[in-house]
Structures are given as structure tokens and as C-alpha cells.
Amino acid sequence: MADLYTVNKSPFEKNSLEQAIRFSADGASILLIEDGVYGAVAGTAVEGLIKGASGAKFYALRSDVKARGIAEDRLIDGVELVDYAGFVDLVENTDKVQAWL
Amino acid sequence: MSDVKKFMYLNRRAPYGTIYAWESLEVVLIGAAFDQEVSLMFVDDGVYQLVKGSDTSESDMKNFMPTYRTLGDYGVRHMFVDQASLEARGLTTDDLIEVAWEDWETEEEVDNIVEAVDADKCKELMAESDVVFSF
Numbered sequence: 198m199a200d201l202y203t204v205n206k207s208p209f210e211k212n213s214l215e216q217a218i219r220f221s222a223d224g225a226s227i228l229l230i231e232d233g234v235y236g237a238v239a240g241t242a243v244e245g246l247i248k249g250a251s252g253a254k255f256y257a258l259r260s261d262v263k264a265r266g267i268a269e270d271r272l273i274d275g276v277e278l279v280d281y282a283g284f285v286d287l288v289e290n291t292d293k294v295q296a297w298l
Numbered sequence: 299m300s301d302v303k304k305f306m307y308l309n310r311r312a313p314y315g316t317i318y319a320w321e322s323l324e325v326v327l328i329g330a331a332f333d334q335e336v337s338l339m340f341v342d343d344g345v346y347q348l349v350k351g352s353d354t355s356e357s358d359m360k361n362f363m364p365t366y367r368t369l370g371d372y373g374v375r376h377m378f379v380d381q382a383s384l385e386a387r388g389l390t391t392d393d394l395i396e397v398a399w400e401d402w403e404t405e406e407e408v409d410n411i412v413e414a415v416d417a418d419k420c421k422e423l424m425a426e427s428d429v430v431f432s433f
Binding site: 205206207209210231232235238239240241242244259260261263264265266267268271280 | 311312313314315316342343346349350351352353354355356357359361363385386387388393
């Protein structure tokens with residue numbers, strides 16, 4: 198099993214997402230939460246971060262996406278929305294959780 | 299009226315993730331009591347504060363989007379948005395809330411005081427402000 202990385206900072210303000218991707222092993226899961234969900238939006242100056250990452254699977258926390266007024270159809274293809282229960286499942290199904298702050 | 303100063307509130311943080319946006323809003327509302335000429339500027343992640351469609355029903359946070367819509371009633375005359383910051387985030391003014399303004403004495407009305415401006419205009423607006431509050 199691979200690891201779960203969480204990213205909670207805006208990719209426009211900090212390089213947390215960039216570094217999480219850079220240091221992720223193949224098969225890693227990267228979950229975007231809080232301001233981290235801005236990284237999951239298509240058509241931005243930083244969409245290349247996720248679009249260019251081949252080895253990881255990306256998730257975004259639905260409640261944080263909705264709070265920020267981001268419509269689901271504006272997410273980058275392949276980013277999966279999860280609710281809190283889905284967050285727990287991801288934690289259960291990975292070796293450990295590493296937070297990128 | 300020579301006591302009237304130009305106040306600008308400069309917002310550069312996204313809503314919800316940190317307390318900056320909410321604190322700025324609170325100070326703007328408090329400052330409304332002082333009868334100054336108030337404008338708000340949204341730059342960088344600050345532009346996210348005005349994105350419409352916010353739904354906090356699943357996240358146990360107060361949705362303070364409706365408060366922005368009332369700012370015209372609290373003496374805020376202009377809400378400027380940096381065009382380049384919008385573009386970097388794949389946003390246009392169509393994605394933003396509209397805020398109406400009305401002068402109760404003269405009955406002058408403006409449908410929407412939210413306005414995208416370029417960097418030169420931002421620069422000019424900041425330069426001509428007497429005080430800039432950063433959040």
C-alpha cells in the first residue's frame with residue numbers, strides 16, 4: 198500500500214501541492230482539503246501541477262469544494278470528490294497519512 | 299468635509315482557509331461608522347472571496363458571502379478586482395457576486411460596484427489612497 202498525502206494550502210500561495218507531487222511515490226493518493234482544493238480546478242495557471250502528475254491519484258474534499266463555490270464540472274478530469282466518509286476510507290486504505298501544510 | 303480620508307482595504311487571502319477574509323470584513327463593517335471614503339481591493343487569492351455559489355452546508359462554517367453583498371449599504375463605494383489575479387485562476391467577473399450601492403440622500407444608484415481593473419489602475423488606486431489596510 199502507498200501513502201496518503203493531504204494538501205491544505207492554496208497552490209497560488211504556497212508550494213505544498215507542488216512538493217507533495219514531487220515527493221509522492223507511484224500509487225500515492227493525494228487528497229486536497231481546505232484551500233488546497235483550489236489546485237483541483239481546471240483552466241488555472243497551476244492546473245499543470247495535477248495534469249502533469251502521472252503516478253498519483255487525486256481526490257478533493259467535497260465540502261471544501263462546495264464552500265468555495267467551485268462547480269464540480271470545473272474540476273480537472275480525474276480528480277475524484279470524496280465526503281468525510283471517503284476521507285476516512287482513504288486513511289484506512291493507505292499505509293500512513295502525511296500532511297503537506 | 300476635509301476630514302474625509304480615502305481608506306482602502308487590500309485583500310489577498312482566500313476565504314475560509316484562514317481568518318483573514320472574515321477579519322477584513324469585520325473591520326470594514328466597523329469602519330463604516332466613521333464616514334470615510336472606503337474602497338476594497340481584491341488581489342491574488344483575495345479574488346476568491348467574491349466567487350459566487352459558496353455552499354457551506356456540509357462544512358460547519360458560516361457562509362459569509364451574503365455579508366459581502368451588503369457592503370454597498372455600509373458605505374463601501376468601490377470593490378476593485380485585479381484582472382490578472384482573476385485570469386490566473388481561470389475566473390471572469392461572471393463568476394463573481396454583484397454588489398449594489400445606493401446613496402440614500404441623493405438617490406444615486408449603482409447596480410454593481412464590483413469592477414475588474416488592470417495593474418496600472420490598481421497601482422493608481424493604491425497611490426491615491428490615504429490609508430491601506432492589508433489582510
